[in-house]
Each structure stands twice: as structure tokens, then as C-alpha cells.
Amino acid sequence: MSKAESQLISLSAEVTHSLAGNRLDQIAAQLFPDYSRARLQEWIKQGKLTLDGQHCRPRDTAAAGAMLLLEVEPEPVEDWIAQEMPLQVVYEDADLLVINKPTDLVVHPAAGHRQGTLVNGLLHYCPALESVPRAGIVHRLD
Numbered sequence: 542m543s544k545a546e547s548q549l550i551s552l553s554a555e556v557t558h559s560l561a562g563n564r565l566d567q568i569a570a571q572l573f574p575d576y577s578r579a580r581l582q583e584w585i586k587q588g589k590l591t592l593d594g595q596h597c598r599p600r601d602t603a604a605a606g607a608m609l610l611l612e613v614e615p616e617p618v619e620d621w622i623a624q625e626m627p628l629q630v631v632y633e634d635a636d637l638l639v640i641n642k643p644t645d646l647v648v649h650p651a652a653g654h655r656q657g658t659l660v661n662g663l664l665h666y667c668p669a670l671e672s673v674p675r676a677g678i679v680h681r682l683d
């Protein structure tokens with residue numbers, strides 16, 4: 542969640558037997574879990590995520606042993622400030638944090654709301670989130 546540098550991100554992964562035959566976007570989501578499937582679909586369509594060096598479509602399938610190559614420039618992101626705020630924690634473990642979010646609490650910093658958002662509060666509550674490449678926030682579970 543901190544400012545991205547203008548260095549090329551270059552990642553590669555081999556399609557495993559357990560993933561073979563699935564859609565490329567589904568395979569990529571498993572092999573590159575730091576990025577959303579929607580983002581990976583965009584990169585596939587833009588030719589930034591290739592299969593054995595070839596441009597392809599998100600719906601294309603891949604065989605075991607095929608190589609995925611992802612080469613993208615990180616998007617610039619503004620620094621988000623950690624801010625103390627009351628968070629009603631419902632459940633927490635090493636991988637998951639469930640909170641009861643008030644209806645009027647803005648989730649992500651944006652124009653007009655750079656501070657006082659859920660992301661600001663989460664960064665204060667758990668400073669390790671600073672290194673997470675994307676905020677995987679689910680807004681509703683009902």
C-alpha cells in the first residue's frame with residue numbers, strides 16, 4: 542500500500558498438473574495470488590501476461606509445464622497514512638480480520654477522503670498491511 546517504484550515487475554510460474562486445463566485467468570490467480578483475477582484478466586488482454594511467450598485470452602487453457610510470464614510496471618499509489626480509530630473486531634486470525642464497519646465509514650482513501658477511512662484505521666491496527674500489494678477488502682458478508 543505504499544508508493545510503488547517505477548521498476549518493472551517480472552514474475553514467472555510454471556503451470557502445474559493440478560491447474561492444467563483450467564482457464565488462463567484462473568490459473569494466473571492461483572499462481573500470482575497477490576493480484577486480483579480482474580487485474581490479471583486486464584493484463585492478459587493487454588499482452589502483459591503471456592503463456593509460453595504468446596499473447597492469449599483469459600478464457601484460453603494451458604497445459605502442464607507451460608510457462609506464464611507477467612511483466613508490468615507498478616501503478617503509482619499514494620501513501621496511505623495509518624490513523625488510530627475504533628474498530629469493532631468480530632474475528633481475527635493470521636489470515637483474516639472481520640470487523641463490523643459502520644455504514645458511514647469510507648473504505649478506501651480517495652478524492653475528498655484521504656484520511657479517516659477504513660484503510661487508514663487498518664494500517665494503524667495492523668502495520669504489516671503496509672507491505673500488502675492490494676487491499677483485499679470484502680465489503681459485505683451476508
